[in-house]
Amino acid sequence: MEGVKHNRFGPVIFSKYERGSAIERALAMSREDILFELKNSGLKGRGGAGFPTSTKWMLTAAAISDKKYLICNADEGEPGTFKDRVLLIEYPELVFDAMVVGGYTIGATEGIVYLRGEYEYLLDSLNDYLNGMRKDNLLGENILGKKGFNFDIRIFLGEGSYVCGEETALIESLEGHRGEARNRPPYPVNTGFMGKPTCVNNVETLATISHIIVKGSEWYKNFGTSKSKGTKLFSISGDCEKPGVYELEWGMKISDVLKLVGAKDTKAVQIGGASGVCLNSSQFDRTLAYEDVPTGGSIIIFNKKRSMLKVLKNFMEFFVEESCGQCTPCRIGNVKLLEAVKMIEENKLTFGYLKKLKELAETMKIASKCGLGQSSPNPFLSIIENFKEEIFNYAGGGEYAKE
C-alpha cells in the first residue's frame, strides 16, 4: 500500500490520522469509556441501515462467551457504491485500527474482513498491510504491551454474491453455506459466526470510529445535524463532471451536492444505490440526513437524456438475479416487478394491475426476510411515482391503461 497518496480532503474521515493512534489511545481507556464515547458520538452504522453502532458494540460486549468475533463487512455490492474500495486502498489504517479497538472493547480475539470477490485485486496489498501491523505489534499477542489482549485479523474472500452484504447471510457464507439470511432473533450479537457473539460493522463505520477514539465524541458532534451526527462518505457517479468519493457533512441539500460535482441538466437522482429511492427535480431541495433522505452513501445522477424506465429495468434485473430465492415475497415479487417494467415497454400494463403491483411492493417490504427484498421495491415505487409522466408517455400515452 506504499506510494498511495492521500490527497483527499474531508472534516472527519479524510482528516489527519496516524497509524496505530486509535489503538494506543483505546488501550489507555477502559472499555466502558470507549463505549460511552461511541454512544455520545451518536454514530450510526454506515452500511445503510443506520443501526446505532454503540448499541451493537454494547450488546456484543455484554454477551458472555469464551470466544467472540468482530467482522468488517467489506462486501460492498450495492450498484453505485465504491467508498469502501477507496477506504481499503487509501486508508486501511483507519479500518484495521478500529477493528483492533473493537476487539478490545467487545472482548473479541479474532477479526474477519469479508471482502467481496470483485475486490480480489486488493487482497495481496491488504495482507501485506496486516503483516506490517503484526510486525509492529498492532496485531498479535499482548498488543502494544497490553497484557492479555490478543487480536488478529484475517481476510475472507466473497464469491460474487450481493446478498452476502446482509449480515446474517454474510455469516452463513463465512461458515461455508449458501448466503441465505437467517431468521432473527437471535441476532448476531448473541448468536453469530459459529454460534458465538459477533459484531458486524461496515468499513466506513469502522473508519469513523478510529477518528472518534482519537479526537473524541464532542469533536465529532460538531459536524452534521442535530439528528444525524458527523459526516458521511458519498459515492457519486453518473452524469456529472467530477464523479468520485466525497466526504460531506450530514444535512447537505441534494441541489448543493449536484453543484459540487458539476452535474448539469439533472433529471433524477438515485439515492442509496439500486435499493434506494429515486428523486425528481422537485425534490432536490431535500437534505441528506437520517431525518430526511437516509442513505448508505450512493448517489447516481441521471441527466435529461436518460430513460428512467430503462434505469428501472436495470435495477429490477439486478434484484431478480441477486435474490437468494429462499423467501417467496422477494423471489417472486422481484420477478413480477420486472415483468411489469417489460409490460410498460410493450404498452401492456393496465393501471388496475399497477395498483395491485404497488400492493405487492408494500407486501415485499413487510414480508421479505432480509433487507434485499425489503428494499428492492424502493426504486420501483419511487421511479413509477416520480416519473409518471415520462414512463406512461413512453408507453404511448397509456392506450391500454384502463382502470
Add this chain to the structure above:
Amino acid sequence: MFVEEKSDIIDEIDKLIAKYGRNRSALLPVLHGIQKKYRYISDFAQQEIAKKLNIHPVEVYSVITFYSFLNKEPKGRNLVRICKSIVCDMKGKDAIVKALERELGIKMGETTKDKKITLEYLNCLGLCDKAPAMAINDRVYTNLTPEKAVELVNKIK
C-alpha cells in the same frame, strides 16, 4: 479424467485444507482455490472436497451453484467480465460488449473455440466513478472505450 489429473486435484485440495483447516467454514476458500487453478470445480473435485470436509457432496454442489464466481462447467482460461450495472450501462457498456463480441466472434456467456477466453457479464464492480469497467481474471480496467477494451483482450496470451 486422467489419473494424473485426479491426483493433481487431490494434492491441491490437501494443500488448501492444510491452509484453511478441515472444517465447513473452509469450504469457500477451498472452492476458491480450486476454481482459480482449474477454472471450474469438477464433479470429482466436489466429491473429494466433500469427503475431506466430511460433508455430503450435494452440500458442496449447493454452495457452488449459489455463488456466481464458482462454476461446475469448464470455462475459458481467461475470464473477461463486463460490468452491467446502471452507471457502466449509461457510460457505454453496450458498445464495448459489441466490440468484444465482434472481435472474438462469440456472444456474451460463450467461450472461444480455443478455450482461451470466456465473455461474461457481472454486477457492479464498484468502479462507477471510472465507468465503464471490466475485469480480466482478477485485474480490473476502467474508463474503457471499445478500442481500449479490444486492445486489452487481444493482449491476453
